[in-house]
Amino acid sequence: MRIVSRLKQFLIRDRCDRIFNRVCNGRHPLHAILRTLGKLGCHQRAVAANFMHDPGISDDRELEFVEFFLHQSKGFFLSSIFKRRRAKRFHQSYQDYVKQRVQETPTPCFAERNNSGNVATRPTEPLMSVFIINGLSEMFIWAKEPHVARLSSSGEFQKALNRFRDYLNDASSLSSLDFVHQLMDSTTSRAEFLQIIGALYEVYRLRRDYHPIWLTKWSDFEPCANLTNDDKGDRWCHLVGVCNEKKKGQWVAVLKFDPEHLGTLYTPTVLDTKSSYYFPLPENGTRQNGIAADLRMEDRDPAAEYICQWPSLDSALTDPQLRCSRLMGTLHNGVQEVRRHHISKLRQNFSNSRLASDWLDRVTQDEVS
């Protein structure tokens, strides 16, 4: 009997039953690909599981994504006999989709009608986001481009441009380490530098689209808000599911927003991010907000998460004294351990929802197989 049940389990595992939480048949374009993807490594496995189980993708959005993938894969089917190559090609398409349709477009697809089911309930309390300043190293180069000075006549913008006159022509994140640290190390120059960044970013974001901003409720952040240890910045990142590996020495700042000053908020889905640390909101009948996986796996309620189009930094409050920190590179747990821990937390949170429990059972089956 044990052999039969194990065989049944094997057969079930090998049949990709769901895509975007909907039962599918073997003719779905992603059917075999996702199973193969899941065997390529722990991060690809996380992505595959998200694709199979994320309940936030509408039929229309699924169609849009599949059409994108098939269009990109034109002429590719000669190699379709090689499963691993197919799965890798899928992964590339996925990365291209997020980059072209979500991140680097003035009209990200999470803001389109076919994602209206993910419009989140606007909270009544402030929201926060962890802003990695060194992530703007390309903006520092951009500030020296000849056409940039003509983009705005604002005195603040022109003054901000001066700050980068002597910046090396080096777009790598390594080159920004000393430069940013020099300016962020003292609280006096820090405040001025944050203003400079704000002034530049106001124009930069109109030239270079980048979405979404990821947000968390201030009340979820508050237990970490007043940490005094050196790696508090790392803790902030881990709380909201941001990996900080190889970011030692980079600076982060907490941005605080009044939700009224933000655009429409959405519950994120697998098609809105390339991160393998993203975990879908369980199927539970509502899409009020996402739930971020805590990379430190602490015994506390996970934080809510939202996405929206990047707002102006003018609407953000920062605290140069208390809410800026240099990352120490404190490591976090592996993606599969984080997912298992997150599932256990979700079981507690959704213990009253049968839908959510069944969903978590299905996901668990895939996580442990």
Added chain:
Amino acid sequence: MQIPATPVFDSWRSTVNSKLWGFRSHRQLQHWLEGYDLPPIDSYTEAHSWLLIAINDQPSLKTKLIAPVVKLLRACAKGDLKSSNLERLLFNLFYLCRHLRDAPLLWGPLNQVLEAEAAPARTGWGLRERRYHDISLITAFRSALTENQGDWRLEPVWRRMLTNQPDEILQGTPMDGFEGILGLPGNPNEFLMGWALARMTDYLDNSPFREEQFRELLRMLRARLDVQDWDFEVLALSCGLRRWSYESVGDPIGRVTIEYADVPRVEYMEAGKRAVVRLPLKYQSLASKVEPIIRQMVTDFQMVNLPDEYLRAGIQSAVPSLTKKLLPSSPNAPPNDASTEHLIASLPATYLTSKIEACLR
């Protein structure tokens, strides 16, 4: 709770290590530079950054990267690169080249790309017109050239950039010119760098952060070149750095103290690097006009180490003649002839410029 290490990046680096073997390594490199299969850590760090972090502590990996980079550059020069993410590929390729700093292997292919860009038939990629994230690809290409110079052929281009004359092909700001000079092979001498610093003080003159920025340039210079024998105070005076920068290099003005005393002739004394010039009292009323000239002469003298008598005589002859021009002419004073007038009037300038031109050559 002990948090175990997550080897996400290390796993990726192992993959890089294994995939850079073989004749198809350039295709794999192209794949990464186009933004695919990078470490799943964030979505804003570009491929060249990840590769640089990977080779940071693994010299053997750096060596492996050079060959596929050269292949891609040659393909770029020939117009053979095929990519649906061309701007991203080139952006990352050029910034990667910057850090590889291997002039013997990269200078040739980079020059081929430059020649293609400069060709009248526009056989290049039109790097000036292409942008990635609103940054011109010529900016990225310039960065690659700066750190991989195999000879001094671009030196005139960097010098023109330093005087705010962007190159027709390479464009560039004075800061790019400064980086270019700094990147010249065999290391530029102190006079060329002094001149470059002076141009940077011109460029930074109206920046609210100029002092801090100038200090950063000095720090960059000291980290990059062997400057322990350089006299920055002398360079400040002789190369014409702006006065606000003097504090960062020492006390150039204080090197030459000019006094007025009841003496019949010009006197000159040295104490270490400091010099004292004593002038007869009759020249005190013209201090503001003659002192800068004398400081310049003393500075030049200190640089070339001529005998004291030469300087004393030089000042003695220059100052009375200049003061003749500045004061109402005395009926008993013999007139200067035209050539002497011209020589006297231009003496400090020609002496200074001829000295600097000779040093720059």
